[in-house]
Every structure is written in structure tokens, then in C-alpha cells.
Amino acid sequence: MTKLRHYDNLGTARFVTLSCCHNFNLLKTDFAITVFLKYLNIIRQKYNVKLFGYVVMPNHVHLILPAG
Numbered sequence: 001m002t003k004l005r006h007y008d009n010l011g012t013a014r015f016v017t018l019s020c021c022h023n024f025n026l027l028k029t030d031f032a033i034t035v036f037l038k039y040l041n042i043i044r045q046k047y048n049v050k051l052f053g054y055v056v057m058p059n060h061v062h063l064i065l066p067a068g
Helices: 030-046
Strands: 013-019 053-056 060-066
Touching: 030 053
Parallel strands: none
Antiparallel strands: 013 060, 053 060
16 A cells, blocks of 8 residues: 655645534534634644634634644
8 A cells, every 4th residue: 555645844734624523514603603713722722733714614614724
């Protein structure tokens, strides 16, 4: 089996998509979005992760994170 190459170039970004289980619209209310963003911020601070941007949709989230 061929081993996948990983490219972690400093100064670049990664586009990450998180999807809700079974494509359910779990993030359709303001309350759900607020709770998600609260925990995203807690995780970001705990692991010292930069977050360049995000978009919250009803059934998925897009994040832009630094590579490396």
C-alpha cells in the first residue's frame, strides 16, 4: 500500500469541514451555534490553536486553520 504524503508548509492554511452526524441540522438555532462557538473557543484556548476563520451552517462547520 502506498503511504500518503503529508505537506505541512509553514505559512499555509488548512480548510477543514466538520459534518453533523447523519447530516442532521443540529446547528440551526442561535442557541446551538452559541454553544458550539463557546466550546470551539475553549478548545482553541486549551490547545493554543489559531483560528483564521469559520462558517457555521445548519449541518456542518467550515474552519480555516494554520498548517503545521
